[in-house]
Amino acid sequence: MIDPQILRDNPDAVKRSQIARGSSTDIVDEAIAADAGRRASIGEFENLRAEQNLFGKTVASAAKEQKSALLAEAQDLAARVKAAQQQAQDAESEFARIAGSIANVIIEGVPAGGEDDWSLVREVGEKAQFDFEPRDHVEIGELLGAIDIARGVKVSGSRFYFLKGVGARLEIALMNLALDRALQANFTPLITPTLVRPEIMSGTGFLGEHADEIYYLPADELYLTGTSEVALAGFHSDEILDLSEGPLRYAGWSTCYRREAGSAGKDNRGILRVHQFNKLEMFSYVQPEDAEAEHLRLLAWQESMLQACELSYRVIDVAAGDLGSSAARKYDIEAWVPTQGTYRELTSTSNCSSYQARRLEIRYRTESGKTAPVATLNGTLATTRWLVAILETHQLADGSVKVPVALRPYLGGLEVLEAKT
RNA sequence: GGAGACGUCGCAUAGUUCGGCCUAGUGCACCACCCUGCUAAGGUGGAGAACCCUCACGGGUUCCGAGGGUUCAAAUCCCUCCGUCUCCGCCA
Numbered sequence: 252m253i254d255p256q257i258l259r260d261n262p263d264a265v266k267r268s269q270i271a272r273g274s275s276t277d278i279v280d281e282a283i284a285a286d287a288g289r290r291a292s293i294g295e296f297e298n299l300r301a302e303q304n305l306f307g308k309t310v311a312s313a314a315k316e317q318k319s320a321l322l323a324e325a326q327d328l329a330a331r332v333k334a335a336q337q338q339a340q341d342a343e344s345e346f347a348r349i350a351g352s353i354a355n356v357i358i359e360g361v362p363a364g365g366e367d368d369w370s371l372v373r374e375v376g377e378k379a380q381f382d383f384e385p386r387d388h389v390e391i392g393e394l395l396g397a398i399d400i401a402r403g404v405k406v407s408g409s410r411f412y413f414l415k416g417v418g419a420r421l422e423i424a425l426m427n428l429a430l431d432r433a434l435q436a437n438f439t440p441l442i443t444p445t446l447v448r449p450e451i452m453s454g455t456g457f458l459g460e461h462a463d464e465i466y467y468l469p470a471d472e473l474y475l476t477g478t479s480e481v482a483l484a485g486f487h488s489d490e491i492l493d494l495s496e497g498p499l500r501y502a503g504w505s506t507c508y509r510r511e512a513g514s515a516g517k518d519n520r521g522i523l524r525v526h527q528f529n530k531l532e533m534f535s536y537v538q539p540e541d542a543e544a545e546h547l548r549l550l551a552w553q554e555s556m557l558q559a560c561e562l563s564y565r566v567i568d569v570a571a572g573d574l575g576s577s578a579a580r581k582y583d584i585e586a587w588v589p590t591q592g593t594y595r596e597l598t599s600t601s602n603c604s605s606y607q608a609r610r611l612e613i614r615y616r617t618e619s620g621k622t623a624p625v626a627t628l629n630g631t632l633a634t635t636r637w638l639v640a641i642l643e644t645h646q647l648a649d650g651s652v653k654v655p656v657a658l659r660p661y662l663g664g665l666e667v668l669e670a671k672t
Numbered sequence: 673g674g675a676g677a678c679g680u681c682g683c684a685u686a687g688u689u690c691g692g693c694c695u696a697g698u699g700c701a702c703c704a705c706c707c708u709g710c711u712a713a714g715g716u717g718g719a720g721a722a723c724c725c726u727c728a729c730g731g732g733u734u735c736c737g738a739g740g741g742u743u744c745a746a747a748u749c750c751c752u753c754c755g756u757c758u759c760c761g762c763c764a
Contacts, residue, residue, distance in 0.1 A: 293724055297733040304733090307692075307745050325744035343723095491721085612722095622721080 252609040253353045254624075258282055268356040271363035271571035278353055285346040292342040296335040303332050354576040355606035358543065361571050361580050368570035369583075375554065376563035378587045383648045387590040388639045389521040392418060394650035394670040397642075398522060409519070410511060410526045414635075417668045422529065422635055424661035426504065429531040429556060429633035433502035436552060438533060443482035443503045446473040451485035454611040456577040463512045479503030480629045483534035488611040491622055498537040498545060502632065505530065521639065523595065528635035535628045538615065539605050542626035543580075546602040549630035550582050553598045556632055559657035562640050563587040565594055577603040586640035597637055600630030 258265060262283060266276040306328060310321050362370045379385075392398025397418025403411035414422055430440060452458050452474045457465060466475035476482060483503045492499060507530050518524035533552065537545045550566065557564050569581040578601040585594035605624035608614070614622040645653040650670035654662060 290724065293733085297724065300733060303744080304695095310692085310744055322744055327744095329744055614721095 252347075252606065253282075253350055253355065254605065254609065255286060255350065257356065258286060258350070258353075265353065265356055268571070269353070271357055271361065272354055272574070273365060273572040274354060278349060282346070282349045282353060285342070285349045289339075289342040289346040292335070292339045296332070296339040299328070299332045299335050303328050354574070355579045355604060357571045357574065358580040358602070358604075360568070361574075362568060363572075364570045365572040366570070369567040369573070370570075372566040372568055372582065374563075374565040375558070376561075376587075378563045379589050379644045381589070381646075381648075385589045385643065385646060386650060387521065388523075388642045391642045391646055391650055391652060391670075392521075395642075395652065395668050396671050397421065397668070398638075400521070407526075410524065412522050412525060414638075417662075417665075418638070420662055421638060421641070421658075421668070424658050425560070425633050425637055425641075426529060426531055427661045428559065428658055430502060430504065432552065432556060432559075433531065433533065433632060436500070438500040438502035441479075441483065441486070441501050441503045443476075443479040443486075443505045445476050445479075445482070445505050445508065446471075447476055447481055447485060448473065451488065451611075452476075452481060454488060455481045455484045455607060456575060456610070457481060459576055461513075464510050466508050466510055475508040476505070477509045478507050478530060478629075479505035479532045480534060483532065483629070484607055484611060484613075484627055487536060487613050490613060492536055492613065492615045492625060494536065494538050494615040494625065498535045498541065500536075501534045503532045503534060505532075507634075523636060523639055525635070530634040531632045533600075533630045533632050536608075536613065536615075536625045537628065539623070539626040542602050542604055542628060545626075545628050546580065546582070546600065549600045549628055550584075553584055553600060553630055553632065557584060557586060557597065559655065560637065560641055561655040561657075562597075562637075562644055564597070569599075575601065577601070577607045579604040579606065586637075587644070588640055589643045595636075595640070597634070597640060598631035601628065603627045603629070 253265065258279070262279055265279050269276045269279060303325075306321075306325055310325055362368050386394070389398065389400065392400075395418065396416045397414065399413040399415050403413050406413075433440065446468070449458075449472060452465070457477070465477060467473075468475070474481075480503070482505070483501050486501065487499070506527060508527055509525075511524055511526060514524060522528075533549055535545050535549065554564075554566070564584050564586045567583050567585065569583055574581050581599060581601045583596050583600075584598040586597045587593075588595045604626050607627045608624040613625050613627070615625050617623050641655065642652055645655065647653060647667070652668040654665055654668060659666060
């Protein structure tokens with residue numbers, strides 16, 4: 252939910268943001284009108300109610316013979332109060348509906364436009380060079396006995412897979428490396444529920460335009476989460492947090508489920524785009540003025556992980572139109588995937604400023620003792636998809652794979668994943 | 673799955689029988705000050721959240737798990753839902 256104050260004080264900023272996202276600006280004017288209407292009808296209701304409260308006391312203390320006359324008047328007043336209350340509630344939900352459809356105001360510097368209009372922040376590392384024809388991760392996965400896609404499809408359908416042997420170990424190693432780094436940075440680890448209630452799912456902003464990406468269990472009215480961000484954001488919903496000691500940081504470990512409804516035919520090969528995977532997600536609750544600095548910290552931790560995996564990557568500042576509705580800015584890190592000759596997204600980190608917190612009612616106490624919405628940020632620290640880049644980048648001529656040094660302790664010292672010939 | 677009990681402003685509790693004196697009392701914890709060599713004890717006062725009006729001082733409205741209903745009036749009566757606990761059954 253957008254800050255109603257900024258809507259009143261600086262509607263042009265909201266409009267500029269909407270334009271950069273390629274969204275409607277009319278909705279901003281509608282929201283302002285709805286806000287005014289809402290406040291007017293609330294005032295009307297409250298005055299009537301105050302009158303009624305006063306009148307109730309008169310009735311209670313009135314002498315018997317006056318009571319019936321007073322009651323008639325009270326009934327009339329009650330009817331007017333009820334009508335005014337109804338109107339106030341309607342105006343309130345009308346405002347919520349309209350304001351709710353305005354996306355978060357982007358941060359200065361976020362490029363305008365759509366999916367292809369990102370701007371490059373930096374490129375890091377040498378792209379892998381081979382003096383042989385590199386194999387893609389599916390082939391390598393078969394040679395290593397690490398990825399079994401055929402059986403995944405047999406058991407669960409397309410976009411499912413088994414990780415097996417060194418494949419399973421590699422994923423666990425990667426996740427553990429990420430977890431250890433998160434612990435060093437003072438994140439509190441959380442293993443999160445992956446089924447959540449509707450109000451948490453909508454509070455985090457995932458039930459908007461991408462609702463068809465989400466698995467839903469109607470018999471139980473629960474949603475399967477596509478990221479632990481949902482549970483991590485819901486963790487402190489309806490709470491007033493103490494941020495005087497600095498940000499609250501959590502590292503959520505969970506399996507993630509995505510329907511991939513809009514991507515038929517896209518990335519069908521391999522485990523790049525699947526219905527189920529594991530992820531270690533960073534999540535920070537911070538004071539709003541600290542959000543942009545925290546965003547850069549999350550990005551730095553992500554880059555350090557990619558460097559530990561000895562991957563070549565680029566950081567992009569995602570364009571306004573490609574941001575989720577909650578995000579004010581998003582950086583993606585894309586790793587070089589040799590057999591695709593392109594960069595593919597491995598991590599994403601979003602600064603949701605106070606937008607998500609306002610909807611989930613997550614607040615902190617300011618110095619003056621008032622409460623105010625916190626800012627929330629999230630970012631990927633490791634996911635199953637990284638195996639694609641790791642396997643392809645570090646492959647050897649015979650299909651074996653050199654293990655990045657940082658991962659070796661998590662694989663019992665293993666230096667090379669040997670191909671089974 | 674069956675039966676029962678419960679849900680009150682941080683925690684604990686009173687209030688629900690029989691609707692109006694509840695603008696929700698009390699204890700603990702908390703904050704400020706006072707008092708007393710220090711500490712403990714004691715004294716005085718303060719202190720919830722959201723929204724609306726106001727430059728401000730201040731005022732108003734709502735909130736007793738959530739949502740409806742009855743009523744001039746609901747923490748209190750009725751309905752639905754959610755959650756917690758106890759016992760029984762079933763299954764890992």
